[in-house]
Amino acid sequence: MSCAPPPPILRLHPPSSISPFSSPRRPHLSPRTCPWRLAAAREMPWPHVLTVAGSDSSAGAGIQADVKACAALGAYCSSVITAVTAQNTAGVQGVHLVPEELIREQLQSVLSDMSVDVVIPSAGIIKILCESLQKFPVKALVVDPVMVSTSGDSLSDPSTLTYYRDGLFAMADIVTPNVKEASKLLGGVSLHTIADMRDAAESIYKFGPRYVLVKGGDMPDSSEAIDVFYDGKEFVEFRGHRIKTRNTHGTGCTLASSIAAELAKGSSMLNAVQVAKNFVESALHHSKDLVIGNGPQGPFDHLFRLKCPPYNIGSQQRFNPDSLFLYAVTDSRMNKRWGHSIEDAVKAAIEGGATIVQLREKDIESRPFLEAAKACMEICRSSGVPLLINDRVDIALACNADGVHVGQSDISAREVRELLGPGKIIGVSCKTPAQAEQAWRDGADYLGCGGVFPTTTKANNPTLGFEGLKAVCLASKLPVVAIGGINATNAGSVMELDFPNLKGVAVVSALFDRECVSSETRNLRSILASVRCLA
Numbered sequence: 369m370s371c372a373p374p375p376p377i378l379r380l381h382p383p384s385s386i387s388p389f390s391s392p393r394r395p396h397l398s399p400r401t402c403p404w405r406l407a408a409a410r411e412m413p414w415p416h417v418l419t420v421a422g423s424d425s426s427a428g429a430g431i432q433a434d435v436k437a438c439a440a441l442g443a444y445c446s447s448v449i450t451a452v453t454a455q456n457t458a459g460v461q462g463v464h465l466v467p468e469e470l471i472r473e474q475l476q477s478v479l480s481d482m483s484v485d486v487v488i489p490s491a492g493i494i495k496i497l498c499e500s501l502q503k504f505p506v507k508a509l510v511v512d513p514v515m516v517s518t519s520g521d522s523l524s525d526p527s528t529l530t531y532y533r534d535g536l537f538a539m540a541d542i543v544t545p546n547v548k549e550a551s552k553l554l555g556g557v558s559l560h561t562i563a564d565m566r567d568a569a570e571s572i573y574k575f576g577p578r579y580v581l582v583k584g585g586d587m588p589d590s591s592e593a594i595d596v597f598y599d600g601k602e603f604v605e606f607r608g609h610r611i612k613t614r615n616t617h618g619t620g621c622t623l624a625s626s627i628a629a630e631l632a633k634g635s636s637m638l639n640a641v642q643v644a645k646n647f648v649e650s651a652l653h654h655s656k657d658l659v660i661g662n663g664p665q666g667p668f669d670h671l672f673r674l675k676c677p678p679y680n681i682g683s684q685q686r687f688n689p690d691s692l693f694l695y696a697v698t699d700s701r702m703n704k705r706w707g708h709s710i711e712d713a714v715k716a717a718i719e720g721g722a723t724i725v726q727l728r729e730k731d732i733e734s735r736p737f738l739e740a741a742k743a744c745m746e747i748c749r750s751s752g753v754p755l756l757i758n759d760r761v762d763i764a765l766a767c768n769a770d771g772v773h774v775g776q777s778d779i780s781a782r783e784v785r786e787l788l789g790p791g792k793i794i795g796v797s798c799k800t801p802a803q804a805e806q807a808w809r810d811g812a813d814y815l816g817c818g819g820v821f822p823t824t825t826k827a828n829n830p831t832l833g834f835e836g837l838k839a840v841c842l843a844s845k846l847p848v849v850a851i852g853g854i855n856a857t858n859a860g861s862v863m864e865l866d867f868p869n870l871k872g873v874a875v876v877s878a879l880f881d882r883e884c885v886s887s888e889t890r891n892l893r894s895i896l897a898s899v900r901c902l903a
């Protein structure tokens with residue numbers, strides 16, 4: 369479906385506008401009271417993890433691993449040191465606990481000044497931690513119950529067990545024991561099979577966390593490293609390759625801090641676990657022949673990506689939020705009006721520069737819908753453009769689409785996640801901060817927010833305006849795409865809002881209720897690009 373020759377290649381400009389809105393975070397540090405902040409053109413909330421842990425002198429585990437893993441994954445990591453250990457690749461030679469008062473002081477210093485998203489706490493300081501978190505609430509707590517190291521050394525006394533089981537777990541969003549720790553937590557039960565790991569996850573869940581991940585990296589006799597994830601209802605198995613290497617010191621800490629980093633960036637829990645597992649596997653793979661120290665268990669290189677550009681090698685990122693930049697949403701009534709097939713319309717949108725496509729087909733029977741969806745999948749795959757299906761999980765599963773978009777009256781994102789698994793993209797329509805919070809909890813990857821402007825494409829859809837869009841963007845760290853009445857005349861003004869998580873616009877009629885879909889898409893893309901470059 370070609371209509372007119374494309375215009376010359378665009379020059380992309382960096383973001384040119386300044387947000388008209390100030391961030392609601394850290395209200396006690398207003399520019400009036402903190403003049404140095406006037407210099408900042410726009411506030412950039414940075415994903416922030418606080419680790420409360422011991423220092424490892426060999427820098428493979430503990431605080432040092434957490435800081436490196438977070439840095440590698442793009443989160444800031446502050447640290448409250450609870451103990452100083454003397455250790456190397458041969459083992460642990462000494463431990464000196466930091467006095468409680470100084471732990472309290474460190475917590476106060478960090479939490480009173482910085483917007484911390486996720487905390488990785490350690491055992492033994494529950495009272496102090498609870499007091500601090502009551503004053504300065506955070507979004508999530510990732511608890512790695514360090515009791516048995518990867519090498520099999522016991523790292524705790526019996527009171528630690530009680531601290532975890534009777535205190536910290538009830539506050540945790542996720543707990544991540546390895547099989548030896550899971551066994552210890554459950555009074556010494558033996559864990560040999562995946563079924564045992566599932567039982568253990570179920571039992572640990574009863575201590576109160578929202579999610580449990582039992583890590584099978586140290587299960588003997590397995591060529592795979594299988595971790596069992598449990599959310600209180602369903603199990604998900606995360607399978608990875610077992611890397612043959614001596615350099616496994618700090619894998620537990622690294623997995624926990626990587627999950628924390630991803631959560632701080634706004635990921636769903638399943639996505640965070642998947643990215644973290646991929647990251648650890650890639651780090652072990654790239655470091656397998658590294659020689660640091662003379663002992664039996666060496667550290668690995670958390671910053672391996674710096675040596676292998678492009679820097680995201682090995683991350684297997686299944687969803688890039690930048691793909692929301694120009695989101696083309698199809699409509700079969702419009703296609704019929706212009707004599708376009710769904711496939712031709714999708715092809716033309718991609719030709720014009722659409723960065724993601726959704727099939728939103730309300731008046732089509734299931735069988736022709738599936739046929740069209742399969743054809744569109746081939747088109748999208750060959751162009752590297754993700755394809756999502758609106759509402760219909762069955763069609764998405766049958767054509768192996770990249771994901772599903774659901775609204776507030778469709779089945780919930782949580783249920784969609786259960787059906788699609790961790791590897792797929794889930795978008796949720798949200799009109800309020802409460803809906804955005806729920807979508808995040810349910811495991812959504814992005815939010816669709818609108819109608820920003822009045823539209824006739826969707827009946828009975830209230831218009832939110834920029835204020836409604838702003839409220840949703842500021843309430844969530846998930847990427848947001850604006851939708852509703854967006855066209856070539858007003859798309860620039862949406863992008864100029866310049867909220868860090870507002871990644872793009874989703875458009876139906878301004879692309880598909882037109883004769884030439886490719887040139888409409890191209891024109892809209894150039895308008896968006898003149899405001900913001902696609903990162």
Ligand SMILES: Cc1ncc(COP(=O)(O)OP(=O)(O)O)c(N)n1
Pocket residue numbers: 695697726728758759773774775776777778795796797815816817826849851874
């Ligand atoms: C990107 C995007 N955002 C919002 C919607 C609307 O979804 P929903 O509220 O479920 O309404 P319907 O599209 O199903 O009518 C969307 N489809 N895409």
Ligand SMILES: Cc1ncsc1CCOP(=O)(O)O
Pocket residue numbers: 818819820822823824825826829851852853854874875876877878
């Ligand atoms: C599906 C949807 N959800 C909120 S508004 C809308 C319709 C957007 O269509 P258009 O881009 O034609 O206004």
Ligand SMILES: [Mg+2]
Pocket residue numbers: 758759773774775778
């Ligand atoms: Mg819907």
